[in-house]
Amino acid sequence: MRYDSITDAIGDTPLVRIDPAVTGLRHIDLYAKLEMLNPFGSVKDRAAWTMTRDALPAAVERGDTIVELSSGNTAKALALIAGMHGLPFKSVTNRMKVPEVKDLLLLLGAEIEELPGRTECLDPTDVDDPLTRIHRMLSEADSGYLHTDQYYSPLNLEAHLTGTGPEILRDLGGRAPDHFIACVGTAGSSTGVASVLRAHNPEVEVVGLVAHKSDFIPGIRTIDEVHEVGLFDPATYDTIASVTADEAIDGMLTLIRRCGILAGPTGGGALHGALRHLRVVDEESGPEGEQGEQGEERRTAVFIVCDRAESYLSYVRQRRPELLNRPARPNSLATLAPSEVEAARSLDVDAARRWIAEESPLVVDLRGPFAYAALHIEGSINIVDELFDELLHGGLPFGASRPVLLACPVGEKSVRYAALLTRMGHRDVRSLAGGVIGWRDAGAPLVRD
Template sequence: MIVNSILDTIGRTPLLFIPLRGGEVSLYLKLEMFNPCGSMKDRMALAMINRLPTSSKEETIDIVESSSGNTATALAMIAAARKIRFTALMDSHASLDKILTIRAFGSNVRVVGSGDGVLETDIRDREAMRISIEEGAYWTEQHNNPANAAGYAELAAELLDDLGATITHLVCAIGTGGSLCGSARQLRMHIPELQVIGVEPVGSIIFGGEGRDYLQSGTGTPEGADVGLVIDYDVIDAGRKVSDDMAFSTCHYLAQQHGLLVGGSTGGAIYEALSVAQHAPIGSRIVTIACDSGTKYLDSVFNRDWLSIHGIQIVDIEEHFGGLLRTRQLH
């Protein structure tokens, strides 16, 4: 396939079938790490740029966004391809690899916060607002931008192309809400009875409950932060919480039994999808979005020393689910 721009490679990602013992229930993972910047955020970042105000489409436009990494990386790639100036506002604990990637695309990174326990998401957003007002940059404001959810309409179309109207459950991580709510809204037009389940870390407040620190990156809403307007509770049937222990244990299971590296938020979503599969009716087809690649978390989720420092316990997921998962077969 010959393309005219790197942006033409966004989307049409593969769907991976995970065998469950007995074949009575099917689990499919939409592998969004095959997008050019390695995450599903490429889709929504392009949608936000494509929907910039008409008066702001000159080549000299400046944009700014507050991001923990994946959205900023995607925006930096698109900004380079579209000749747009972009500034990313990132946490003091953002990984060096993500910062260097954004700078490699020619974008600017401003690190905000000091890691002293102050809510850095709020600091990032306040700084983005200040830059938009005082410096005239356009704040894409992913948590409240309707283009966020609209950016996943094509993802839903791809799922329908691959599986038709046979999908029974959509179980996905929820952060800004764009991927889950945008995909669910489109799928429901063809599958009215679809069960939609949002998954957040224990400690996130999207579905209520007590807020506390969590280590799953790029998902949930921490205590003290506002839940974004992109989240549409009307399309979500249930909200579930998954601990860091179980999310990261699922990441280790997928890496060692399926050769698949995924990030912590995806681990949490897949853990919940497996929980749903335990009790789902025969013939159920469960889909979850594998948000990004675990290669971005080799120094955390897959680092035994880091896990030990943070008190994370890795458990045997196959044993935990009591025979649901088919034992790996040698070929």
Template sequence: MKYDSITDVIGDTPLVRIAPEIHGLRHIDLYAKLEMLNPFGSVKDRAAWNMVQPLIATEGDGDSDSDSDGKVTRTVVELSSGNTAKALAVIAGMHGLPFKSVTNRMKVPEIKDLLLLLGAEIEELPGQAECLDPTNTEDPLTKIHQMLSADTGAYVHTDQYYNPLNIEAHRTATGPEIVKDLGGRAPDWFVAAVGTAGSSTGTARALRGHDPNVGVIGLVAHKSDFIPGIRNIDEVHEVGLFDPATYDTIESVTADEAIDGMITLVRRCGMLAGPTGGAAYFGAVRHLRAIDETLTDEEERRTAVFIVCDRVESYMSYVRQRRPELLRQPARRNSVATLTDAEIAAATTIDAGEARRWIADARPLVVDLRGSFAFDALHIPGSVNIVDEIFAELLHGGLPFGRNQPVLLACPVGEQSVRYAALLHRMGHTDVRSLAGGIIAWRDAGAPLVRD
């Protein structure tokens, strides 16, 4: 096959059947849509090209956004720290355009290094939470989002969170490809991890346009876990493209479950999938297993499709941090990954009102676990900033402060802090508490926040 441009290679990704002896489903054929085989490595290639292509088409039109040679000079900008930024950086560079990734925090170092290699500019700006919340008009990251959308003279803001072209990339291509590869039939179930919600929404619309009875299962990260490319159930409602009516059910997957699914795809299926694909596989099998048990051999076989979003190579540090034994490294001491649900449930949490009284009475050390930019934007008066990854490293070596020192832990919404509070309690700390609802709840309660 010959192509005139690498962008012509985007799409038409394979649909590969998973052997039944691997997933254990007796009456359901499970297929993986290998979006990892797009030229820039992920499902986001489709949306990136669909969103930026109208810009590329304006090159040389001599409008006010062009230089003296008629070439577009606006900077392509996206609020992304992952695959969308990577794809846009490649495409922008191919057309001689600058690209800037604006983010609150880049949590996957391999992606950051790759963006720099591609020539991208990375702007890490303050934000009160780890991801954009367009409803919070006081969040600096939200203000940047609004500025980018308004200033079309200097920037082309592809705006993956709201741009309908994100959805259309999948409604017009990904979904129809699945139907074509299944011999003109839509699957009985479609399973997708939810990030910006573009791929799940667009694909679901196409499949249901072919067969309204297609079941759609959305997968989000467990509240206390981070899975690259997937939002948790609280975060997902902040995405402009997210519509809960798209999904018949939304279920959560833990980071460990995502890695378990990833290992199955990598070792048993030969698919070098990342943790997002692993989450989709694990969630699909878990959901379908109960259905499979109700089916009989006399019934027609059913089909289900999930998306393998990207490749594993970019997530080795993520795996090393959470499951070092997979890389033949010793298990880490004092890790939140070893906590039980009972230990987490037993951790002491206090709301903003109780926390303010406790701070006034006991003078605890207030530790803010958010990223440094979020902390610099606004934080509890007198608190200290120890980013969660650094705090985790401190705990591996033992208690980082006196056993009897009162400590209040805070994070964006209270999910990380409660786990660290539980771990400190296990390690013998006598008085550690977690701020329920995190900095967001503190702000919503009208409690004071300061900026250094």
């Protein structure tokens, strides 16, 4: 197959049936849309090219810088497109959480600008957030930037309305799948594909998958974060369910080892969430070989494999070191039982303020340094969660009897660390319920560096 440009190779990715011996499904055929096979390596190739294609001639003439609030696959695709057209690319973010992605962006010639933000992702509704102000500045006319704006641009949806969705219909012989299972990041692919499938068949069931509150899965937002995305509409989804980092890695292993698909953790999370949902539907379809009262055909379901495994080896190494022949890490969050987390002590904002005033605990803010610099609880110290995680492998990082209050963005990760410290012998460690966001929303005072 011959192309005049690498961008001509974007799209037309394979739709591959997952072996029923792997899925265990008797009445449902599950298909993977292999967006990892786009030329730049991910589903974001489509959006990146669609968001820039028509604007590039004028941007080249002006000498604009292409810029996006992204620390992942969108940034990677845009950096390559910018380089092809002789333009610089800048990634604006408040935290690069995957080292391989940051290194790759630098290799591609991207400029990475890490700016303060109150939370771990852009919240466009928070008008005082420095990252939000940057977002608005980039969108102004004559700014010197071609701001692709993946969180709000209708072209993000257009990439899937005209490409991904119609391709799925075509490859299923013109029939929409009965179920579409999609991880939710910017919500571009899930919303765009769902719109196409439902226009063809309004009965298509759409399942949205988000990351569990206390977990980080590259490319998937938590249920708290996803409401901050301009393209997200909860009405798109019949069901929204969460997957954990461990479940995403388990699904990733299944795709790699059983299916020969070099998927990253987002695809793994999609597979896990799909099978968990579809096995219930399958069980309700009756015994094997039974077609139902009206002799219906086998049902079909589709999920998207967003990107590849190679960029996430450090992510796997940190969470499942045994998979890479590394010794299991002591004192890690992965070893916690649910009962330990439930038993951890949490304080609401009012109780936390009283405790700080009466007992002067050490307040540890686990957010990134830029979020901490933007706004934090007065007197707190900043130990980024990755560093805090490393400290715990060597034992308790402070005296066992010293009172400690842990704070993170929304209180989910801090309560897990409180549970771990309690197991390790700390006598009085508590978590700030609702996190720094809850503190802010309660009108409690915050200071900035």
